[in-house]
Amino acid sequence: MANELDMTEEEKIQYIVVKIGSEQYGINISLVDNIVRMQKITRVPKAPSYYPGIINLRGEIVPVMSARNKMGLGEDVITNQSRIIILKLELQGLVGILVDEVKEVISLGESEIDRSAQNSKKQGNTYINGIGKSGDELISIFEINSIVDEVAVS
Amino acid sequence: MDVSQYLDIFIDETSEHIQALSDNIMVLENEPENKDTINEIFRAAHSLKGMAGTMGFKRMQHLTHDMENVFSEVRNDNIKVNSEMIDLLFNCLDAIEAYLETVKSTSDEGTEDNEVLIKKLNAYLDGGNDEAPAQAEEAKEEAPKEEAPAEASSGSEDPNGKDHFKVLKIDENDISKIREAQESGLIIYGMTVHIQKECLLKAARAFLVFKALEDFGEILHYDPASQDIEDEKFDLAFSCIMSSNSSDVEAIKAAVSAVSEVEAVDLDKVTAEMYEKPVEEAPKEEPKVEEKAPAVASAKPTAKADAKATTPAAKKAANKPVTARTVRVDIEKLDALMNQVSELIIAKNSIVSISASEASGADYDSQSLQEQIEYLERITTNLHESVMKVRMVPIESTVNKFPRMIRDLSRKLNKPMELVMTGEETELDRTVVDQIGDPLQHLLRNSADHGIESPEVRKAAGKPEEGSIFLNAFQEGNNVIIQVGDDGGGIDTERVLQKAIERGIVSEEEAETLSQKEIIDFLFMPSFSMAKQITDISGRGVGLDVVKSNIEALGGDVEVKSTLGQGSTFTVRLPLTLAIIQALMVEIRDEKYAIALGSIMNIEDISINDIKYVEAKEVIHLRGLVIPIIRLDQLLDCEPREEEPENLTVVVVKKGDSYAGLVVDNLMGQQEIVIKSLGKVIENNKLISGATILGDGEVALIIDVNTLI
The missing domain is CATH 3.30.565.10 (Histidine kinase-like ATPase, C-terminal domain)
Structure with missing residues (x-):
C-alpha cells in the first residue's frame, strides 16, 4: 500500500529555506555541502563587492559571496542568526553564500512551484527560477548558476 | 604470460631507451667513428627490441629489429654513417615513440606498420643493390597496408576479449571439417574459456576443459593451436570450435565451468560461414603475421556481437589511458620517509601516554609534553622536506x-x-x-x-x-x-x-x-x-x-x-616548490598578509622625511639604489590611517634586477606556510597569489610580489 501511494505522488525536491532580508529563498538541498555559523571572513582586496572574502572551512579555503549584494539588495547585516551555506558546485567547487537565517527544510513538488513568474524576464538578471508555495509562505527558488555564475576578475 | 603488470615498467624503460638512443645518435652524427657510442646505441636498440618482443608488441619489435640490424652493420664497419641515415634513424625513433604513446593510452601498440621506414632501413642494409629487395618488400607490405583501416575499427583483437571465438582465424582445413560436421547434422559450438588470473597450471586446466568437452563431441579447431595450448603459450583465455549432437548449451557450459579455476565461458552456436569469408579475403597474407588476420575477420562478427549487446570488455578498457602519472623515487628517499613516519608514530604515542597519565591523576609533567611537542615539530619539518624531495625531479x-x-x-x-x-x-x-x-x-x-x-x-x-x-x-x-x-x-x-x-x-x-x-x-x-x-x-x-x-x-x-x-x-x-614556502608575515591595519621570503631582500625602517619624489612617485634612496615605494594599504584598499606615522616599515623586495619597497604596518615574523588556492571564483586576482591558514585557523593572503614590480 505504502509503495503504491509513493508511486502516485509526484517526485519532490527538498529545499533549504533561508531568509535574506524580508524574503525567503529555497536552495536545492542536493547542492548544499554544509551549513556553518558565521565566522571571520578574510577580505580579498580587489575582489568584486559581492565577494566579501574567504573563510577557512576545516583547512580548505572557501570563497564566500553575498547573495544580497549580488542581487542588489544592499549590504549584509551580520547577526547571531547569520549562517554561511556551503555549496558544492561542479564547476566552481566549494562556494559559501551568506544568509541572514536558515529556517527549515521543505519538500516541494513541481506542481507547488510557480514557474510562470520568471518567464517574463523583464528586468535583466533573474536569480530565481520559480516561486514555491508552502502553506501561506512564498519561497523563491534560487537559480544557483546565475548567482554563482561568472568567474570574477578584478 | 600476462604482461599487463609490466606495462608501467615497459613504458618507463622504453622512454629511457628512446632518450638514450636519441642522445647517442646526436653524438654519432658529430663523431661518426665513435665506437663507444655505436655500442651504446646498439645496446639500447637491442634492449628496446627485447622488451617490445616480451610485451608482444610485434610491430614495434619489427621496427627496432631492423634498426638494430643497421646499427650492427655500422658497428661492423660495413656501413658509414651519413646525415640521411641519421635523419632516418630519428624518424624511426619518432615512430617508436608513437608506438609508445599508443601503448600508453590503449595498452596496445596500435596498427601502424611503418613499412616505409622499415623499407628504408633495409635499403641501407642491402647497400648498393637496394632496388630489388625494396620492391620485394613493397609487395610484401602491401597487404597489411590495405587492411589497416579494418584493424583500426576492431577492438577485439585481444585473444582475452569476450566472445573471441567469433573472430577466430581458421584455416581451410579446419573450416572444411566444420562444414562437414555441420552438414552431417551436428551442432557447431564456439567458445572462449577464460582462466582465472591466479591460475598456475593453465595448460592442465585447458586439458581438463578439452577432456570435459570430448564427452559432448569432437573438437574441430583450437585457438591457439593445440600444441601451443599444451605448452601454455596462451594468455588468460583460449578458444575452440567443437561439434556435438547435443543441443543442451547449458550442459556443455556447466561441464566446462566445473573445471576448477575457470573464470568464465563464452559459448554460442557458430557456423562455418562465420569464418569462411574473411579467410578468403586474406589468403595472400603470410601466415606468420598472425595477429592481423583475426582482426580483419573481426570486422563483421564484432558488429554482430555488438548488436547482441555483448560489448567486448577489451574494447571498453582500451579507450582509457592505462597508466598513471608517476614519479620514480630513489629508494633512499623512501626509506627516509618511512623512518620519519615511524618517528612520528613514536612521538604520537608519547603524547598519548602523557595525556593518559594526566587523566589518571598522576603528576602532570608539562616539561616532557613540551619536549614531545618540539620533537613532533622537528619530525614534521623533516617529513615535509622528505616529501618535497620525493616530488623533486631533475x-x-x-x-x-x-x-x-x-x-x-x-x-x-x-x-x-x-x-x-x-x-x-x-x-x-x-x-x-x-x-x-x-x-x-x-x-x-x-x-x-x-x-x-x-x-x-x-x-x-x-x-x-x-x-x-x-x-x-x-x-x-x-x-x-x-x-x-x-x-x-x-x-x-x-x-x-x-x-x-x-x-x-x-x-x-x-x-x-x-x-x-x-x-x-x-x-x-x-x-x-x-x-x-x-x-x-x-x-x-x-x-x-x-x-x-x-x-x-x-x-x-x-x-x-x-x-x-x-x-x-x-x-x-x-x-622550487609550489605547495609550501617560507614567508614573512606582515600586518596592514588588522589584516595579515604573507610575503614569500625568497623575494625579500631586506627590511628597512625609514623616516617619512627620507621619501623623495621622482615623476610624482614616492621613492627612497638606499645604498645607491633608487627604490620605488608601494603603499600596500592603498593598493589593497585598506582603511586609511588617521595620522601618518613618523617612521615607515619598508619590506624591500626584488625581482631580477628591479626592486620595490612595500610599506607595511607591522612585521610578525617568519613562518612556513602552505599555499592554498583562493577558490575558482576569485582566483584570477592579480595581487594575491593564494591564501594560507595560520596556526589559529585564521586566513592570511599571500601577496604576489612579482605583479607589484
Whole structure:
C-alpha cells in the first residue's frame, strides 16, 4: 500500500529555506555541502563587492559571496542568526553564500512551484527560477548558476 | 604470460631507451667513428627490441629489429654513417615513440606498420643493390597496408576479449571439417574459456576443459593451436570450435565451468560461414603475421556481437589511458620517509601516554609534553622536506629532447647551430617540470628562428658561422633560474617600437620616452609577432605572451635581456616548490598578509622625511639604489590611517634586477606556510597569489610580489 501511494505522488525536491532580508529563498538541498555559523571572513582586496572574502572551512579555503549584494539588495547585516551555506558546485567547487537565517527544510513538488513568474524576464538578471508555495509562505527558488555564475576578475 | 603488470615498467624503460638512443645518435652524427657510442646505441636498440618482443608488441619489435640490424652493420664497419641515415634513424625513433604513446593510452601498440621506414632501413642494409629487395618488400607490405583501416575499427583483437571465438582465424582445413560436421547434422559450438588470473597450471586446466568437452563431441579447431595450448603459450583465455549432437548449451557450459579455476565461458552456436569469408579475403597474407588476420575477420562478427549487446570488455578498457602519472623515487628517499613516519608514530604515542597519565591523576609533567611537542615539530619539518624531495625531479627529463629539436630546426632552417645545455640535473617540483617544457621549447624555437642569423650574415658580422644557443639551469635561493638565449642578432628595439606604433599600441610621442625594457615588453603582448613572414616554426603571434602566462601560472616570471648584434637571453625564474614556502608575515591595519621570503631582500625602517619624489612617485634612496615605494594599504584598499606615522616599515623586495619597497604596518615574523588556492571564483586576482591558514585557523593572503614590480 505504502509503495503504491509513493508511486502516485509526484517526485519532490527538498529545499533549504533561508531568509535574506524580508524574503525567503529555497536552495536545492542536493547542492548544499554544509551549513556553518558565521565566522571571520578574510577580505580579498580587489575582489568584486559581492565577494566579501574567504573563510577557512576545516583547512580548505572557501570563497564566500553575498547573495544580497549580488542581487542588489544592499549590504549584509551580520547577526547571531547569520549562517554561511556551503555549496558544492561542479564547476566552481566549494562556494559559501551568506544568509541572514536558515529556517527549515521543505519538500516541494513541481506542481507547488510557480514557474510562470520568471518567464517574463523583464528586468535583466533573474536569480530565481520559480516561486514555491508552502502553506501561506512564498519561497523563491534560487537559480544557483546565475548567482554563482561568472568567474570574477578584478 | 600476462604482461599487463609490466606495462608501467615497459613504458618507463622504453622512454629511457628512446632518450638514450636519441642522445647517442646526436653524438654519432658529430663523431661518426665513435665506437663507444655505436655500442651504446646498439645496446639500447637491442634492449628496446627485447622488451617490445616480451610485451608482444610485434610491430614495434619489427621496427627496432631492423634498426638494430643497421646499427650492427655500422658497428661492423660495413656501413658509414651519413646525415640521411641519421635523419632516418630519428624518424624511426619518432615512430617508436608513437608506438609508445599508443601503448600508453590503449595498452596496445596500435596498427601502424611503418613499412616505409622499415623499407628504408633495409635499403641501407642491402647497400648498393637496394632496388630489388625494396620492391620485394613493397609487395610484401602491401597487404597489411590495405587492411589497416579494418584493424583500426576492431577492438577485439585481444585473444582475452569476450566472445573471441567469433573472430577466430581458421584455416581451410579446419573450416572444411566444420562444414562437414555441420552438414552431417551436428551442432557447431564456439567458445572462449577464460582462466582465472591466479591460475598456475593453465595448460592442465585447458586439458581438463578439452577432456570435459570430448564427452559432448569432437573438437574441430583450437585457438591457439593445440600444441601451443599444451605448452601454455596462451594468455588468460583460449578458444575452440567443437561439434556435438547435443543441443543442451547449458550442459556443455556447466561441464566446462566445473573445471576448477575457470573464470568464465563464452559459448554460442557458430557456423562455418562465420569464418569462411574473411579467410578468403586474406589468403595472400603470410601466415606468420598472425595477429592481423583475426582482426580483419573481426570486422563483421564484432558488429554482430555488438548488436547482441555483448560489448567486448577489451574494447571498453582500451579507450582509457592505462597508466598513471608517476614519479620514480630513489629508494633512499623512501626509506627516509618511512623512518620519519615511524618517528612520528613514536612521538604520537608519547603524547598519548602523557595525556593518559594526566587523566589518571598522576603528576602532570608539562616539561616532557613540551619536549614531545618540539620533537613532533622537528619530525614534521623533516617529513615535509622528505616529501618535497620525493616530488623533486631533475629537469633533465624535460630538456633532454631539446638538442634533437635544435638539430632538426638547424636542418630545416639551413642555419648551422648548436645547443649547449648546463645544469640539467637541477631539480624542480614534478608539476613544474611537466609544464615548463612547452614554454622552454618556444623560447628555443624563437632563438633558432629569429635569434640566430643566416650563416652569411653571421660571417659578415665576424661571428662563427655556427650559431650557438644555450640553456642554463641553476638554483638561486628558493628559485630555479633557467636561462635560454643565443648569440644571434638580438632584439631590434627600433623595429619593435615601429611595429608597436604601427599597431597603435603607443603614440609616437609616448614612444620616445620608453625605456629599452619597456619596448622589449611589447613582445610579450598577445598577438604581437615580429616575424616578417610566418613560418611553421614561429611567427603566428601566439608566442611570448603564452610563454609568459604559462610561466606565471607556475608562479614564476620571465625576463629578457638583449643586445643588438650580440644576442638575447630569456631568464625564466621558477619557484622550487609550489605547495609550501617560507614567508614573512606582515600586518596592514588588522589584516595579515604573507610575503614569500625568497623575494625579500631586506627590511628597512625609514623616516617619512627620507621619501623623495621622482615623476610624482614616492621613492627612497638606499645604498645607491633608487627604490620605488608601494603603499600596500592603498593598493589593497585598506582603511586609511588617521595620522601618518613618523617612521615607515619598508619590506624591500626584488625581482631580477628591479626592486620595490612595500610599506607595511607591522612585521610578525617568519613562518612556513602552505599555499592554498583562493577558490575558482576569485582566483584570477592579480595581487594575491593564494591564501594560507595560520596556526589559529585564521586566513592570511599571500601577496604576489612579482605583479607589484
